[in-house]
Amino acid sequence: MTYRKAEIRPTRPEDEALLFGLARLDRGADERTLDVLEHETTFVAEIEGRPAGYVALVVDADAGRVRIDQLFVAPEHEAEGVGRQLLEYAEGFAIAQGAGALDVVAAEDDARAVAFYRGRGFVPVGDDLFELVLPRA
Numbered sequence: 001m002t003y004r005k006a007e008i009r010p011t012r013p014e015d016e017a018l019l020f021g022l023a024r025l026d027r028g029a030d031e032r033t034l035d036v037l038e039h040e041t042t043f044v045a046e047i048e049g050r051p052a053g054y055v056a057l058v059v060d061a062d063a064g065r066v067r068i069d070q071l072f073v074a075p076e077h078e079a080e081g082v083g084r085q086l087l088e089y090a091e092g093f094a095i096a097q098g099a100g101a102l103d104v105v106a107a108e109d110d111a112r113a114v115a116f117y118r119g120r121g122f123v124p125v126g127d128d129l130f131e132l133v134l135p136r137a
Contacts, residue, residue, distance in 0.1 A: 011042040040069055052074050066101075067104065103130065104117055
């Protein structure tokens with residue numbers, strides 16, 4: 001693995017088409033992906049000024065939780081630490097929001113995703129649901 005430091009920033013409207021295109025190449029993005037990019041709290045990771053991935057978050061302030069709705073890394077940037085950097089950014093964002101937990105849904109049969117989240121401290125709490133308990137800010 002060749003680690004590459006990504007710059008992470010909030011998405012801008014002009015990012016939407018490119019991020020959708022990247023997601024579509026990898027996993028068949030659809031209207032739901034567009035809705036996520038338009039309406040959720042989304043951050044983009046850039047390497048050398050070009051999008052390398054994104055993370056989309058849903059904040060549930062009433063429940064004190066943040067959920068990762070989508071975390072995507074462009075295929076050409078896999079194994080460069082981009083996913084880990086996006087996850088760490090999401091964790092910091094959730095803590096700043098006062099959330100007590102960061103949740104993610106990962107299908108049990110997606111061994112790669114399950115290993116990724118479990119390797120970063122997430123524990124199963126329900127069918128395909130994983131949770132990372134966060135320190136209070």
